[in-house]
Amino acid sequence: MTTTYQGRAPKGNDQWAYVAFDVPTGVQRISVETSHDAAAGILDLGVFGPSGFRGWSGGERAGFTLSAADATPGYIPAPVEPGSWSVILGPMVGADGGMAWQIDVTLHFGDPLPRAPYDLLPGSLAGRGPGWYRGDLHLHSVHSDGKRTVDEIVAAARQEGLHFIATSDHNTSSTGLTWRGNVPTDLLVINAEEVTTRHGHWLAVGLPQGEWVDWRYGPADQGAFESHARRVHSLGGLTIAAHPLTPAAGSFWEFGLDRVDALEVWNGPWTLDDAANIAAWHVMLCLGKRVAAVGNSDAHSPADAVGRPHNVVHATSLSTTAVLDALRLGRSYAVESAAVTVDFTARTGRAVAGPGEELPLSLFDAVDVTLDVTGAPDSIATLYTEWGIMAATCIDGSGRGRLHWRGWGKASLFARAEVRRPKPASTTLDQLVAITNPVWFYSAQLPPYDVERRALFHTERRPDGSWSSMRPLPGAGAGAASFAGVQSSAAGMADGSVVVLGIALDNSLWLTAVRGSATLQPWQRVAGPDGATGFTVREADIAAFPDGTCQLVVTALDGTTYHQQRRADGTLPGFRAVSGFSAKSRWGATKVSVTAMPDGSAQLLSYGTDGAMYHCVRGRDGTWTAWGRLAGYNGGATFSGPALAIAGMPDGSSQVLAIGLDGMVYHQQRRPDGSWTGFRPPRGVTTPTMGASAIGIAGTPDGSAQVVAVGLDGRIWHNVRRPDGSWTPFAQIPGPNGRDPFPAGQVRITALRDGTTHVTAVSAG
Template identity: 60%
Template sequence: MRHRPSRHGSFAAERRDILKHGAALLTGGLASTIPAGVAHAGTGAASGSHGISTMTHRGHSPFGFDQWASADFEVPEGVQRVSVSTSFDPFVAVPGVMENVLDIGLFDPTGFRGWSGGARRDFTVSAADATPGYIPGDVQPGTWSVALGPIVYNPKGMGWEVRITLEFGEPADRFVPRPAPDKAIGRGQAWYRGDMHLHTQHSDGTATHSELIKSARDHRLDFIASTEHNTRSSALYWGASAPSDLLVLNGEEVTTRHGHWLALGLPPTEWVDWRYGPRDGSAFAQRRDRVRSLGGLVVAAHPMTPGPGSFWEFGFENVDALEVWSGPWTLDDVAAVAVWDGMLRTGRRIVAVGNSDAHNAGEVGTPHTVVRATSLSKDTILDGVRRGNSYLAETADVSLDFIAAANGRQAGPGDQLPVSLFSSVEVSARVSGAPGTTVTVHTAWGRMATTTIGSTGTGEVHWKGWGKASGFARVEVRRQQPTSTTLDQMVAISNPIWFI
């Protein structure tokens, strides 16, 4: 079985593999969240010769999943480059799913300098360049820290080693950031297609920026969001690759040990910390509020994935959206849609989004979110997502025209339609690019109307019912074809039209 780096930013299985190991994960997931004490490193002797100084830190972390450690070191004047390499004791509980990992990152005297999780074992930073995932910039004298996140499945604990090399020399030319612009050439008021959960070589993906851009074009997307695990480094480079008619949003997949969330619409200088859990009081709320204050969105990512660290534990009360469809349709997406639908039926207005969570260029755009916006800019796209003026589509071949009408007014996804309690509402949905599918209309009372689309891929469904008493209306398009974990496949799903 071939594995790729997982959503933890550490080596583990893909979502389909995680679902196959469900029973083992439930046992391991519960055990691995037992709090463990922080391990403090001991500093080894440093020696310098010919402009190079080296030091080694060794430590031991106990069994546990939610723990953090550090290896602190002093950087004197004149250092131009800091390089770090690591090693740790291997241990395999469930191959490809539950293994010892040492997540790593870096902080300098002023703050964050990068993170690569378990995707790398070594990195380097200087004023001129840095390993992907890390921030080029001046090497300032003072106390630096290698941040460590030991994931330990061995009951006896895990030993680790951090080797640090400081290089002296003449200052090099400084790196010049090239972030993407906040606006792109669009089509005015239109429906824009975008994938808002993507990874490159700056975290645990395999694609370069140029490869991801090409794939986005091939999949007919209008915008993408760069969401690396726990780092902002990718945002510094997109301007060199982004064409004038493709919008690139900056973001971060904040990868905590208690669920992942997307911080969308961040400035390229902004980074969001991940080292907290539900028991840490207002830690999540503070970071959520910071993202919102910058005009960004807070999205619970793949919230029902049953893997350690991926399952969402912060509650849904204070997120702007729920990623109900993440990559190829699997059982955890079924669960996410069910949770979302349950919240809608109780009157909770929370937006659904769909993204690929692509870790290579071939996965981009399946699925994606189609947003109604007045232009192709960061502010207008995020506003459309925030309002729920959107639907989710498996591919760019699929289109959904969904409206509700009452009292001479019309509304689309995310809109409000004023109606009285039992006034008549007419709902219609026209679907194209979806052969062999079933289209259903859902309200707060459940499934209300269904139609089947044949080989032409085009069809319509209509429903007439009570207005405010129905609460809302939304549409699903499904293909009656099973996957390895589900009975059917989602092809499109709309956000609701609200009856008020």
């Protein structure tokens, strides 16, 4: 018996249509066929019975059949219950006139059919204790829009060297009911579903076989996602926001992160979407949000490599419970293939922590962070904290390399690492090889005085060498006692004021002006290129010019470098991208600094995306010279490191300060004729060289240069390079009470015409 139903769906994506039909007693099979105007849109398809969900195929199929004995993939093989059924349609219509559709429902009568059995998936594999296990959590089979059977997925996972997989088909639980005599004994299979709403996709991983999670809701349905996520958690499962920033209809994540255990920051082959995911995730880490990062293949067809990328998880056993617990805590890293192995640890004293773990620290404890990499030839390993890039190193053709950084642990909330190959991908200038979850730094010990964490402070050094009291700058919001951020920069103006840039905890860029302890201008958020609101940056610097203007240089989260000039009246005309090696390219950078020269030109210093240090000049007329690469220390081809700064001098020279990959401070001078003296390390406090995690330098009217540095002990230190090239010893800058050391994570310095220097620092209490 066949019944035909017809209708028309209006233009739009967020809509569902239900076609109800009654099933009398004696029906053993239901078959459905659909047709629609394909030029007008897509018709998603599914069905519900009297007891609830019975299957979904989205837009992959035009029909289905189901019975107790068998069902089309995506649909549940179970007895056909008499009662009210509904075909669910999900029209995604682009045509203004809507989309016509037709459904033919056929009911088949007959004798009862035997119910199809299925095997239970084991929750663990015997004999597999604590260790690192590799797995892919996002895989599609013929039960949704994939082209592989589950057997073919298992074979591909074995070939890649995986230890576990999660089958996560769109909006259906049928995949978990397909295991019949084919459950692998050497590979842990975790049941999952990709919950595919029209407002973002999420992975419900670790569901009991046959358990289904609804997808028919959006952000306007208050509490709907949270309710489903709570149910997944109650079943022992994991919730993962899948490809959250993919700019495709229905894919962009809109549900917030309150019930999300992890973000899928890397989805299949590396693209610009993944780079955006990592940038957004990093901002969350800077805000203290402990959400784990995962990478999965999202493989659909045989052309999609299973396990590329995949996660490497440190679990107490090869079991569903242990693997999900470890992923939830972030005790994992993601790699492009099984050829890559990473060992990422942070140590202080006898305490050791890896990804997803906490390292207990006292206030001024030093911490050693080490990244050992194998299987990543011709790549660059980079260490990040919320202060940005702290260290980097090149890995040669052998694929083996070590990155080590020693710093003051409590200056940071966390440390994490990435390995990238400087080779263009489809939409990016590089390729991700590996990314770790962060090690978190923890301490219950407070500073010796009340310092708000990540607050922006400032102090002045008078011409006689004495210091004013270290004090916080007022915040950007009404009633905010201090500005909370991760970075600052300052420019001393000709009128004696100081223009200050601050990067807030969410990486937004702000500007204010002060004179002494007085605030001359409230904090103003700086817009992005073309006036874009919501502009975020990871590095920023500012320089003041004799005509009352300032020049700002920033690197956006995608690495693009932008420049603009603040007019003498305080208006901002807008950022423009800085050209790269050709006029049509954009300069990509990880760190940037700018200084003003006596002739009105500006000099820029930058670490490029290849990790090397570069320099260029912006003339008074707005033209730019080509970027030139600086030689390294002691004859090295390049200089690389986590921090740099440049200062213009009255005689037309400039002085460069940088931290090398060894964590030591280096200095050199660019003569007025454009030649360089070469890098040399200034002497440390009690050692031949000075170790630091942050630096700043400013030229003063008498021809000397003043240097500030956050030492490896977490304190701010200051010294002076005299005009004759000699150095004063480093001396500690006191904190707000004038005695105790000031725990800082970032520091900058600028000079005024009267010889006063102004220091800004972000606290790390």
